[in-house]
Amino acid sequence: MTVAPIRAEQIGEEMEPVLAQTTGFFRERPVARGLAGAFSALWVHRMDHQAVPPIVITPDATIDLQWIDGRFRIAGPDKEPQIERPSSGAVIVGFRFRPGAAAGWLGVPASEIVGERLDLGVLWGTRARALSDRIKAVPDLDVMVRQLEETVGMHTQGRDALDPLMGRAFDAIDEGLPPETPLVPFLQRHLHMSERTLRRRFESAFGYGPKTLDRILRFHRFRRLRGKAGDASTAVLAIEAGYADQAHLIRESRRLTGITPSALT
Structure with missing residues (x-):
């Protein structure tokens, strides 16, 4: 599967891509207990068997x-x-790292993998091959997921991957600071x-700065x-989310997804 950065003005024009979770079959659940020290969720995304449009991966x-x-x-x-x-x-099976945990689990700072889609072997060499070799091809998706969870869990149990302070920082920003509060101070x-x-x-921890x-x-x-919020005004929701106004939201939506908020599903 190929991946490439895309300019916002390209989306909706020549390529006609769709947002990732609007195509195929997608489900997500919490990880098993043995993985919870490093991962927050396990997800499965299975594409349709007919032609699949290009999909947009938005920063999250x-x-x-x-x-x-x-x-x-x-x-x-x-x-x-x-x-x-x-x-x-x-079929893609994903293990989502908890905020601040990827660097400790991978052994490399997140700043080295910003925007990348890398074979684990690039970072780990033969260790990645040893991990992959534990996975046996089976037709049953649920069995495959259990294999993956057990294999990743073996590498995760007993390892301290979390950065608690960066987890606190993530939670504070995610909740939203009080209005007019300077972020870095x-x-x-x-x-x-x-x-x-x-x-x-x-x-x-995150690959980029606080802002x-x-x-x-x-x-x-x-x-x-x-x-x-259902039918709530976009302008009102923009203010509640922390934007200066609706125009600010629209600019950021185009920058992060390539489309306006009204086009999001």
């Missing part, structure tokens, strides 16, 4: 370990929308860190609010 402040085409790969944190072109009938007080240390820790994380999480906060 997450990093995933994925099983696809018989191998493990890492989907690094994105700062802009990307296009992937999965084959018909492709707030985080410095909240985490008792100098600005230099704060930025270094963010780069390692980029805030932009991405604010947009997803708007999407959560809209999902619960």
